[in-house]
Amino acid sequence: MSNVQLENGFTRIANELLEVIQQYKFSLNELKIILCVFRFTYGFNRKEHEMSLTFFMNHTGLNRSRVNSSLKSLIENNVLIVTKKGNAKTSNTYMFNKNYNTWKIEKYSSFTSGKTDTSVQIDTSIKTDTSTSVQNDTRPSVQIDTQERNIKEILKKEDEEEMAKDPVHYYQQIFVHINPFQIESLVQWVNDFKGNKDVVNLAIEETAKSNPRQPFRFLESILRDWHSRQLFTVEDVLEDKKKAESKKVANFNEYRNKKASEIDWEAL
Template sequence: MANPQIKNGYTRIANELLEAICRLNISGNEMRILLYIIRRTYGFNKSYAEVPLSDISEALGMKKGNVSRGIKKLREANIVDHRPNKGTTPQTVSINKNYDEWAVESCTDLLLSNSITVINSDNPKGYQFGNPTVINSDNPKGCQNDNHTYKENIKDSIKERGERKTLPSSHVGQNRSAFVNDDNYNQLVSEYGADVIDKYISRVDDWAFKKGKNIGESSETIRRWLEEDNVQKLDPDIKNYEKFINQFLY
């Protein structure tokens, strides 16, 4: 008989992050992979873990091809950070705990959207909200529905919410899908230079725009991308020289 005990080990995770994961509208395989990554990282009090595909495949009883596709989708959605293996170094995986950057619509987001109607079939009054599109609560897929109008309304809702979201006028990408506030921008520029940071703001902005999502303040994402690309920081002597020159220019 199974008899799990906390004294034999447990995984520590913030309730806020766990609730965000519960709201994710992803496939069953992707959720299993995500939970296993959490087990291998937070379960060992680590922010990332070196985990070969074969380990994940064996632990989950899932084909390596399915594991690879699942990780790819989670990475594209910015839910996990995945670095492929290089030579004898195994791949590393970690959770992007800034769930505001996740490029996935949750079930809650879809159901609470202004353009979608939710009807509780157990409620005799049939309360409705917004557009008179009906979601059948008997649908075993929950957030999914084969109704064409339903799907179109979801797409329109996501688009409309993205258009309504306004971004600060600090350092905003051309598509207005990502920005960096003044303080973080100045800090990043002091480390990498304005040309590099402006380029990465554009890259993150383009990436978010293609995903159909406004991710807001993006300094953490930019810093992570810079580290992944092994972009070298400015030499301290150069920064001091620039400060000296700027005294005479401004």
């Protein structure tokens, strides 16, 4: 029996994006490619990832020609963006274009006002040769050139604050060094805290204040403690600290009063 639980990991995707995808005429193979990109970008709290044709084949079950043709279609229709062109030793790096208003794929008629302009769909003059692999096609393409010109603009439109809040980025700013295993661990901690990056960042700040010899181990001890006590948000942590401080003051006052009661004032 399968045991599908959020605690085992999840991928954060905006509801608006899931809803709008259903309005466009994607093929089944294209949807499988999109889901694969979602899993290995948003699923790891990153915007892009290097993926080869073999990688897509292994994770979608599609054969090489279907992966290749689906990728070409998604790239040409500005749904996927090649942020870094691969070479003989490396694969393309892909990013999903959340700016769906720039997609060139056709919508279902029930989601359009009036007739759908399919001129982009019909005009194949700018399409690349489908006999050539996406990974190895290095010839100029009007579509790819257009995408490359727009990459910086699209990336800039992405929420810059999201990057600033990313725990991996934040940890690197403070402690500089972080290895791949620690990166994966931080990503998992964000998932464990229900996607609340701010509370993980707060733990990073607490670690920096303590200045321990092994900061990452110290950080994880804080996160384990908060998670075990179900302090999943910054508000939860601050409220817990407030209660702890109040209890500390109350205990001190109780101790002081007890000591005062033990004094023989008449003897003094």
